[in-house]
């Protein structure tokens with residue numbers, strides 16, 4: 186790994202879509218350090234299955250807006266929703282320019298799939314590995330940029346702050362345990378979700394909401410930290426570890442939910458929180474640890490062409506979805522709340538930005554509409570980069586920092602986790 190310098194123009198914590206897209210939109214002459222707690226390809230962005238929403242034609246605007254607001258229980262910020270939807274066609278064009286391939290029909294036109302809460306199909310996809318398709322292309326593009334350095338297995342522990350201004354971050358190199366300051370003119374939180382704090386989650390275990398812990402410690406504004414989304418359908422397993430997601434587009438394409446008597450019990454295409462509640466009520470009524478999801482209505486061709494990863498995973502678990510229903514259970518999946526940001530990704534602390542799942546820009550309200558998060562992460566990451574450039578460089582400086590305060594890593598992380606969970610559990614919205 187190249188040596189980490191003492192000072193950069195921009196420090197980015199996280200190498201998911203948000204971190205990568207911000208880095209790619211910074212001026213080529215600006216020196217950027219990207220930290221990632223694990224290896225660069227271990228982010229939830231790589232796991233996204235279903236797809237990415239787009240405004241597929243101007244006459245879908247009203248419906249797309251309404252679907253997003255309804256799913257979010259009208260707690261969304263309408264200005265943020267409008268910004269996301271109107272920015273989406275250009276964003277998709279940029280991804281295609283980076284080499285991202287979305288499913289197309291015989292005439293070369295985009296194919297669209299559907300998930301719960303969407304009144305029409307408007308989701309672009311690449312098999313059932315859309316996140317990997319997008320994120321791997323962005324990561325490759327970043328690796329070609331000489332101005333961007335990626336430091337793997339390096340963790341942001343804190344911001345260096347004075348009088349509500351950010352001067353960079355305190356970094357821990359996990360292999361050696363070495364802790365040191367990295368100064369930067371601008372810093373971006375792009376540390377993803379909080380699933381690692383939950384026993385049952387579809388997220389990578391190392392995603393523990395670190396930016397939220399740092400924000401709580403430094404008085405940086407947070408919003409809706411109790412809005413935690415539970416995904417209705419993850420593969421039921423007695424094993425510990427990350428839960429395997431059964432994408433909502435499986436239901437969008439015709440899969441049905443069944444109770445213990447193999448009877449349908451809800452409308453599978455309602456927003457996630459409502460389907461989750463219906464499943465929990467059914468499990469309680471039936472006295473079971475899961476319900477069943479029947480993918481047989483999709484037929485062999487759709488299963489094998491659109492959902493090859495899900496098909497393979499279930500086979501490995503002993504279930505052939507072409508012949509039998511699979512056991513599914515709700516699990517923590519997504520975090521709607523986060524570090525409060527404005528339409529340019531600015532936090533309440535000067536020269537500190539946030540984008541992606543760790544940020545709350547108001548798009549999702551109380552409940553995220555399926556496949557809006559990759560889109561929202563990319564758009565806000567790009568806007569944060571543009572705002573940094575517009576604010577200009579040549580600021581900052583070096584502030585003294587007491588590194589002894591970070592000597593006890595375990596207790597620091599334990600405190601962050603405890604405070605985040607306490608905040609999040611104020612509502613009975615999470616499991």
Ligand SMILES: Cc1cc2nc3c(=O)[nH]c(=O)nc-3n(C[C@H](O)[C@H](O)[C@H](O)COP(=O)(O)OP(=O)(O)OC[C@H]3O[C@@H](n4cnc5c(N)ncnc54)[C@H](O)[C@@H]3O)c2cc1C
Pocket residue numbers: 198199200201202203204220221222223225227228229230231232233234235236237238315316339340341342375376377378387388389391392393395396430518519540541542543555556557558559560562
């Ligand atoms: C199984 C699954 C399926 C999904 N399917 C879809 C979908 O179909 N469509 C959709 O729109 N969304 C989907 N999502 C949600 C979407 O993938 C995420 O919301 C989005 O990718 C978040 O991107 P991000 O860049 O904010 O965070 P992530 O991609 O999670 O990246 C976070 C990064 O931060 C790093 N990090 C964490 N803490 C620190 C720290 N302290 N210091 C340094 N680095 C740190 C991590 O190592 C990682 O690199 C899915 C999520 C999951 C889990």
